[in-house]
Structures are given as structure tokens and as C-alpha cells.
Amino acid sequence: MNNDGQLCFSRLEKHYNTRHVLSIGRLALVPGRIVHLTGRNGAGKTTLLKILAGLEAPDCCDVLLDGCSRSWQAVRQRLRRDMVYLHQHPYMFDSTVADNLGYGLRVTGVPRARRRQVVAVMLERMGLEHAAQRNARTLSGGEQQRLALGRAWLLQPRVLLLDEPTANMDTGFRQQTWTLLQEMLNHELAIMVSSHELSESECPNCLNLHLQDGRLNAGPPSLHLVGQDRSRSQEVLGVKP
């Protein structure tokens, strides 16, 4: 994060063989804000999120972190520590709900007693206390999504990257997810959510970005961003309004 708490990626390029997938001049992730990334299927949203999370290597990319610019490779481990990426269909380890929830704490060395305490609180917050000892794979799709969000939340990441979390979900569940994300948001957390469609009502305060032909633009064409919304979106892309 730089002095403003921002994390900024610049000159991000990615090819798959001869296909140019991403070419992004600048992208800033601002704490306390949700960035809503749209783009059609295959536009490169998942690739972008995985690069930001340190899971997939770009061809080149500079990252502005703690006020100084370094290559993506140099900060890869740091990115993995600071960010949590959630798959479209979150992966559930073959163990209990409580084990899944505490996985990140366990691998980062949090003592067992503290872990149990924190996991118990999160189980209650996510409404999963009744299923604590069930195998996580037996949960419904919605419950698995909640568990994955809780699992990420416990790690207190700087950035949460969600890959189409509401795809194939009914309206009620989509609204629930958005409410949960707003609840998770604080002045130290930035959230980026991708989807192939955008409903304004679900996320009225989001910064909207659209990925097309490997490039990021302010807001999807269908959204007709005006005034402050457009200038805020342009700001994270380094475009002068």
C-alpha cells in the first residue's frame, strides 16, 4: 500500500500464446471502496483477479506498494499475504466447516485456543454455527459462499477479490451477498468484485470498471456513468476526468 493506503498496479500485460489478454495502464485499489469489474465471458476478468492476488504471473507488471514501485515478481509473496481471492465456486477442503473456516489462521500460525475462539464468533456471524462439524462439501451453494467469505474475512486482508460471486444465484441470495460485502467493508479493506453483468441497484456505491479487449474502462457501456461516478472510476485507472 502506498501512503494513501492505495495499492496500485501499472503497465500490466498478459498474453496467452499469441493472444493478448490484458493490457492495463494503471489500476488502483482504494481501501474502503468496492470496485465492480464487468466484462463478457472470456474477457480476462479471472486472469486479472488472479494476477492481482499473486496467483498467476503476468508478462510484466509494476506494483506500487509502501510508497515504492517494484516488479510483480518481487512482491508476489506480499500480494498473497495481503489479498484473498475467492473462486466463482469456492473450493471447500475435505473437512469440517469449522476446519475450513480456520484454515487460513492455522497455516499462518495462530494458536489453537485463539483460533477456536475466533472461528466460533465467525460461525455465528455467518449463521453456520449449526453446521460447524459437518463436512463443508455437504453445505448448499449459498452456505459455501458464506463460508468462503467468512474464511477470507478472518484473515483481515487488505484486498478481497471475488470472482463472479453471484453468478447463477437468485436475486435474494445476490442481495444477501452484496449486503455482506458492504458489512465487511471498512476503511482498511478494498474489495473487487467481478461479474459479467451489472445491476445498479445491487451496488449503488461501487466504482464501476469494464474490461474489454484486455483494457479497463470506466463503467460498462450500458451503465452510462455520469458526473462524480465517472470521475471516481477514471481516477483508479489514472485517467484525467
Add this chain to the structure above:
Amino acid sequence: MDSLLQPTQEAFHLLLTGDPDLWTIISISFRVSLKAILCATPFALLLAFLLAYVPFPGRRLLVSVFETLMALPAVVVGLLIYLLLSRSGPLGDLRLLFTQTAMVIGQIVLCFPLLVAMGYAAIRSADRRAWETALTLGAGRPRAMLTLIHEVRLGLLVAVIAGFGRIISEIGTSMMVGGNIAGHTRNIPTAIALETSKGHFAEGIALGIVLVTLAFGLNLILNLLQRREAQAV
């Protein structure tokens, strides 16, 4: 029919009365094969993981080599180890020929390709999201690898059981580098061959029963584990 029935009755008698020679053979067999599988498994699984997750030039070729070596004849391994360990061989000074250590080495060479190839297939079958989820939740690569191994534990267990099955019943390597010395390097397969050639069918059948029971027991354990896993999800 009597020629089969009578030795079988005698075989059960030998097993149940705890015939010391017979149980020494069984104990040598298990000791050698367990040592071999315990030594080979960690390295084979690590290599299987590297082949599945670390891209490097020639990786596919290496996988094909291990797949081919799965069918490596035990006598060929025996011959190679014999040449290495014989007095005039490069490792002759170690004086390992006709010892249990030589048998362990031979069995490691036999089961290693099978463990790598089957382990590789099991790890490749794991959901890629498991690896990425472990990493993004803060696990380092070694810890993420352990998580992945846990996720495909049943497939890896099948590999280990198949490897153990291959070496506990092999005769070529044990005979050539062990020498079939009574009370020292005589294991179940070499003893069966010897007792049959001497016309002592009861001992041969008794040892055969042990091998078949072992195979049945391992399959039973595997089936129970599979059923338990299926019920858990």
C-alpha cells in the same frame, strides 16, 4: 483333489501352530518391504508433486519414463542391482550383496516408478482450486502441498498399496540380490519357489495364504475408506 486338500490342511496347521521357520520368513518379507515402501514413498510423492505442479522442460517425457518403468521386470532390476553390488561392481566395497539392505534397495527401485506415476495421476486429478485456495489463504508452497496431499489422500493411498503389493510379492530382485539365505534373506516369494521345487507344498501353500490374505486385507481397508469418504460428503 487330495494332493491339494492335504497340503492345504497342513498349511493351516503350520500357520496356526506358529511354526518358527514360517513366521521368520513372513517377518523378513514384511520387514524388508515395509522399509522399502517407507523409504520410497516420501521422495516419490514429492517428485510426483513437482511433476504435476512445477513446469520445466522435459516434464512430460519424464512422466512417460516413469509410466514405462512401472512395468520394469523385477529380474532386470535384480540384475542391475546385482551388477552394482557384486564385488567387481562400483558399489562392491559396501559388501551389501545377499543382505536385507540389498533387497530393500532393489524393492525401492521396483516400487519407485509406480509410486511416482500413480501419485502423479492422483495429484493431477486434484481440483486446481485446492492449490490456489491454500495459497491465497496464506499457506506457503510446502504447506499448500501438504493440503493437496490431504485432499487426494485416497488416490495416494491406492498408489502406496499398489506399490507395496508389487514388492511384497516380487521374486526376481529378492532372489538375485538377497540370495534366499534361510533366516536372513529368505522372504515369502523366494521361500514359495524353493519349497515348491523341493516338493514341500504345505509350506508353499501356507505362505501363499499369507500373501492372498494380505491382498484381501489391503483391498478391504481401501474399500472401507472409500465408503467412509463417500458417506462423509
